[in-house]
Amino acid sequence: DMGLTYIFITHDLSVVKYFSDDIAVMYLGQMVEKAPSDLLFKNPIHPYTKALLSAIPLPVVDKDKPKRQLIKGEITSPVNLPDECRFGKRCDYVQECCKKGNPQLREIEPNHFVACSCV
Ligand code: SF4
Numbered sequence: 001d002m003g004l005t006y007i008f009i010t011h012d013l014s015v016v017k018y019f020s021d022d023i024a025v026m027y028l029g030q031m032v033e034k035a036p037s038d039l040l041f042k043n044p045i046h047p048y049t050k051a052l053l054s055a056i057p058l059p060v061v062d063k064d065k066p067k068r069q070l071i072k073g074e075i076t077s078p079v080n081l082p083d084e085c086r087f088g089k090r091c092d093y094v095q096e097c098c099k100k101g102n103p104q105l106r107e108i109e110p111n112h113f114v115a116c117s118c119v
Contacts, residue, residue: 017037033049033114048091050069
């Protein structure tokens, strides 16, 4: 309405949800998922997005808390990026196909883009 655009950068996706029309998730300088906010929260696809969403603090008692998806492994050096998926060393779903180049964003449903070889 005001001809105005904000780019808001944070690690706290719970804030982003209420602030943004669209969310782009980045890992090591690359956009790995992009979708309208509601769609991203309803149907996260990239393993890094899922881990970020699972890290959102929830005001619920322990027995009702969903299990957190912890990210393990070493962060790839940003000055020596691999020719394969940049998240591959930390991804629980890595497969042989993940080593065939760094996946680029592709539309997997209307307005929902993901950079993962396995979806
Ligand atoms: S391409 Fe493979 S390693 Fe990369 S995010 Fe997808 S499943 Fe994980």
